[in-house]
Amino acid sequence: xxxxxxxxxxxxxxxxxxxxxxxxxxxxxxxxxxxxxxxxxxxxxxxxxxxxxxxxxxxxxxxxxxxxxxxxxxxxxxxxxxxxxxxxxxxxxxxxxxxxxxxxxxxxxxxxxxxxxxxxxxxxxxxxxxxxxxxxxxxxxxxxxxxxxxxxxxxxxxxxxxxxxxxxxxxxxxxxxxxxxxxxxxxxxxxxxxxxxxxxxxxxxxxxxxxx
Numbered sequence: 001x002x003x004x005x006x007x008x009x010x011x012x013x014x015x016x017x018x019x020x021x022x023x024x025x026x027x028x029x030x031x032x033x034x035x036x037x038x039x040x041x042x043x044x045x046x047x048x049x050x051x052x053x054x055x056x057x058x059x060x061x062x063x064x065x066x067x068x069x070x071x072x073x074x075x076x077x078x079x080x081x082x083x084x085x086x087x088x089x090x091x092x093x094x095x096x097x098x099x100x101x102x103x104x105x106x107x108x109x110x111x112x113x114x115x116x117x118x119x120x121x122x123x124x125x126x127x128x129x130x131x132x133x134x135x136x137x138x139x140x141x142x143x144x145x146x147x148x149x150x151x152x153x154x155x156x157x158x159x160x161x162x163x164x165x166x167x168x169x170x171x172x173x174x175x176x177x178x179x180x181x182x183x184x185x186x187x188x189x190x191x192x193x194x195x196x197x198x199x200x201x202x203x204x205x206x207x208x209x210x211x212x
Contacts, residue, residue: 010040013181014063014205017076019098024061027052036095038207048199050206058187058210059096062195064203075101077180078207081171081194082108082146084138086186086211090149093184093209099154106150107160107174108142109167124162124170133161168197175202186211 010024018038027041028051040061041051050062078097082089093104112120125132133139143159150157162170175183175198184207185195195206 010063013076014061016101017078017097017182019096022096027060038096043199048196050195050208053187053208056187058208059092060208062199062206062208064199064205067203067205075103076182077105077178078102078182078184079105079107079171079175079178079180080146080184081167081186082106082142082211083186084108084141086142086146089186089209089211090146090153092186092211093150094153094155096207096209097155097182097184099156103156103158104150105158105160105174105178105180106143106147107162107171108136108139109162109164109170110136110139111163111165112136120161120163124160126160127158128161136161166197168194168201172198172201175204181205182207184209 019036021036023037025037025039027039038059038061039052039057040063043050043062043064045064045066050060053060053062076098080089080093110120128143130140130144133143139161143161147157147159160174164170171183171194183198183204187208187210195208198204199206
């Protein structure tokens, strides 16, 4: 991995999530030279706007100074937020994360208008069958298609469907409950805005990728 082993922001819990060919470029010293180069920056305590993210140079890793610690032993758990329009998510994640060390929890957050009775049980669905997703727009593409792409790349993937008008709430609750090492999101709807709200609730390393 092309980064000093004593770099203060890239600890073992983060490095073990990535494939060995992945290199890291600190912001603002350089730009990503390939899809396997990750820009990264430290995010001061209580700040929720990663510096340089507005330049849309992805992939980008934000590392809060006051970040929560993951499990710290064994492999890496990554929570990946995905929408139906995030058709490039599997292709963006697979070259970066290491399937030998990373288990992926793939989460899609949906919302049904209150004029429609939602069939989703309280607490959502874990590992739903494709037929259970038909009523939710984009859910099949988000969970079934993306999970299939990631599994084909060798990842152990669990899928999770939640319902909330604000996706940041169930995402932050899951992060607080499971303590993943890494949170992955596309820069669209699940990017800057929702990323900021997740960081307000739980300080976790966040990997932004190009998912559309």
